[in-house]
Amino acid sequence: MPCSAQAIAATAARPVRVAVLGSTGSIGTSTIDVIESSAGRFEAWLLAAHRSVGTLVEQARRLRPAWVVVVDEAAAASLGPGALPAGTRLASGREALADLVRADDVDRVVSAIVGAAGLDSTWAAIEAGKTVALANKETLVMAGPLVMRRAEETGATILPVDSEHSAIHQALASGRHDEVQRIVLTASGGPFRTRPLDTLGSATPEEALRHPTWSMGPKITIDSATMMNKALELIEARWLFGVPAEKLAVTVHPQSIVHSLVEFVDGSVIAQLSPPDMRLPIQYALTHPRRTAGIARRLDFTRPLTLEFEPPDLDRFPAVRLGHEAAARGGTAGCVLNAANEAAVAGFLAGRLRFTDIADTCARVLDRHSFTAEPTLEQIRGLDAWARQEVATWSS
């Protein structure tokens, strides 16, 4: 998009300044890998995380950002004087983070806080017309139409980091929007793709956290085991690419090499392939509309490569059906599904819910909520809190 090209051109003489929101997480640390290997093309201007001050201090000593934000105020207060390098300032709290994200110095924002907690700072970046590399899919799941409309008004650019959406973004360049027949998101199928169905109820957090192909944070790893991650990604794709829900489909692809596919009206299917390594979609979102050499792993065609695809088993993965339904309904459905799932995953990890209760709980909360087709941000925040409370009541 034109504003990305201008942003890159305007900053070509100096490093592109990046705000990394959620720098201590899985996407955050991969982003730092990309920045550190960019030979000065990028620099970290701001690093932010919740409360993992040890990792933040270590990152700050290496990258020497202008700002470190510890969102949890008590954790920020635990940092003694001299913990951060000279020239790096400390701020704390959600509002300070939103203010700093809007600063003129910020060229690109990597939105990689996990869950609904990422909404406020991503919204601040959109309001300020920034170029946002969006890993926090929850922002679009909760408030897709509002976010996309606001981005259009402010000139903000949203570039997907989610590997499926990065693949779709790349494949869509092969045709016009009105020539798209279908968008097919790939899913690995997670650790329980072939586990006997009648044993799923007794799956433990430890088993669900053992993902066969991707190394990710705990919340999204559980979402991959239930395939709720694909449900959230269907909703994310609906708003990000402006396509009706009927044009979205899912295929299970255990090798995680094909990251998604776009079928055009003439029957051509365009896919993006690479090993499962998030550093590539992160780098793509940082360098777009250009490409540069990078550190992500590469495919090796001198070795045999087998790629398999199968339709998702909806009895095993009822979450996928919920994702299709919520994508079709729009309005408050995505926000409620997301909040109920976050609370249910926390309940599962704490031993209060069984694995199969996660999707069941989400379906019940979704059914019971009072649907609104065009919610405000305030209504979305209210329903997010309501859905969490519902899950807490049922699982206590």
Ligand code: NAD
């Ligand atoms: P993670 O759990 O590894 O890291 C989460 C980060 O968010 C940490 O830095 C943490 O400090 C920060 N954080 C948590 N709560 C916060 C709060 N209340 N305020 C401020 N910061 C807070 O998560 P992750 O796997 O890196 O995922 C991050 C986001 O990227 C999620 O939205 C996820 O769906 C998305 N995503 C991740 C991957 C992946 O490979 N890990 C792939 C695609 C999309």
Ligand code: MG
């Ligand atoms: Mg993904």
